[in-house]
Amino acid sequence: MRKIRAHYxxxxxxxxxxxxxxxxxxxxVQDIYSVPEPIEEEAGVEFYAGIISPGFVNAHCHLELSNLQTHIPQKTGLPDFVSSVARLKKEIPFSEDACKETDELMWNNGIVAVGDISNFSDTFALKETSPIQYHTFIELFDLHEDSRAEYERGKKLFKSYLQRKHVSLSPHAPYSCSRKLCAKIEAHAVDYEYPVTIHNQEHESENEMFSKHSGQLFQVFQKELTHPILHTTYPSSLRFSAGAFEQVRHMLFVHNVYMSEYDIRFLLEERGAQHFTCVVCLCSNMYIHDELPPLPLFLKYSVQWAIGTDSLASNTDVSMIREMLSLQQAFPEVSLNQLLHAATYRGAYALNLQSRFGQFSKGKKPGVILIEQLDLQNMRLTPETKVRMI
Ligand SMILES: [Zn+2]
Known part of the structure; x- marks a missing residue:
């Protein structure tokens, strides 16, 4: 038995x-309780300088893309980025070693659970043996295939995943999935009661594609499409995906750089605050197009939000502390309490892992991490802040 104390x-x-x-x-966790002052030294109690927290939950990553680190130039915008990833996936062979390194890096950065996107089964064995608990989202899109073939491919991968409670089918993005494919994924998600994730409103032309059938992203995908994805217009791309996955118990909308106040109010009214999470991947947004997610709106409307590192294709690290520090620098109004809640409980809740992760309460096993070298007087992270498993 371990008894642990810290500044906080x-x-x-x-x-x-x-x-x-x-x-x-x-x-x-056996117990957590207040110790009356004056606190006396007690034999066998470990004391740490800093903050003790449950392990971090990284709500969005692509382990599979670990081999693309440093291959994609920064700040070129989403349409270029999507084209680069598609090209590089063909040119650079998958690397199990690179994925293993990323997995170890995440663990060493205090990450105990990850929502991870997979297009193929290459990382499944690694994820099953890792000390990190993964929830795998098998990502589907039907740009080149017909929706039935792509769905059958996804179901095969789903069946081959051993941890049945920790796997979902998910659409890549509203602009790369047909209505037919979305309907198949929605029905499957209802049957298996899993959360679904989708890349959402990452670029302004994504909304334009849905509202006007024009713009940069529309041009890129018009060349690729073997069938029309859009038959009608929508006020925003979110309005398409919110409708397409209405029956899914929990949705993770990832990025949301161009999510409007109107979109947020729509989601809160139509879906309910408990049934969706907005995942913020700030360092990735900065890498791809030097833009920020609308965190002030999430705070204003008490939207549930979690934090993701995204992959090493669009980030130089997979560190939740670095994401939090960048969020604190970009949005000084966000408190350390809000950041840590997003990095722990909110991520666990979004991935349906809250029965084990994200909080210190009796019977849970959320991992114990120490965050040190902070500004404890002002409760702020600093560039020197470090994290380690204890
Ligand atoms: Zn992603």
Whole structure:
């Protein structure tokens, strides 16, 4: 049994001062309670300088793209980025070693669970043996295939995944999936009751594609499409995907750079706050097009939001602390409490992993991490802030 104290313990929801966490030797939380002042030294109690927190949950990654690190130039915009990834996937062979390195890097950065996008089965064996708990989203799109062939391919991958509770089928993005394919994924998601993720409103031309059938992204995909994806117009791309996946129990909308206040109010009214999470991948947005997600709107409307690193194709690291520091620098109004809640409980909830991860409460096994070298007086992260598993 371990008794752990620190300057602060973050329990997944709020900070506790003068608290003690008790975990079994294999990491199961036994208790968390306040220690009355004056705090006396007690034999066998570990004390740490900094904040103790449940392990981080990275809500969006593509382990499979680890071999593309540094291959894609920065700040060229989404249409160019999507074309580069498609080209490089053919040119640069998949690398199991690169994926293993990313997996280890995430673990060493205090990440205990990951929502990971897979197009193929190449990373499945690694994910099954990793100390990290993955929820795999098998990503489908029917630009070149007919929707039935792509759906059958996805179902085969789904069946081959051993951890049945931790796998979903998911559409790549509203601009790369036909209505037919979306309907098949929606029905499958309802049957298996899993969360679904989708890349959402990452570029302004994505909304233009849906509202006017024109713009940069529309031009790129018009060349690629073997069949029309769009038969009608929508006020925004979100209005297409919100309708297409109406029956899904929980949606993770990823990126949301061009999500409007109107879109947010629509989601809150139509879906309900408990049934969707907006995943913020700030470093990736900066890498691809030097733009920011609408975090102030999420805070204003109490939207549930989580944090993702995205892949090494569009990020120089897979570090939740770095994402949080960048968010704090871009949006000084966001508190450390809000950042840590998003990085722990919110990610776990979005991935349906809250029964084990994201909080210190009795019976859960969320991993225990130490965040050190912070500005504890002002409760701010600094460029020197580090994290380690303890
Ligand atoms: Zn992504």
């Amino acid at each position: 313990i973050f329990d997944g929801f709020r900070f506790r001062k003068n608290a003690q966490l008790v975990v079994s030797d294999d990491g199961v």
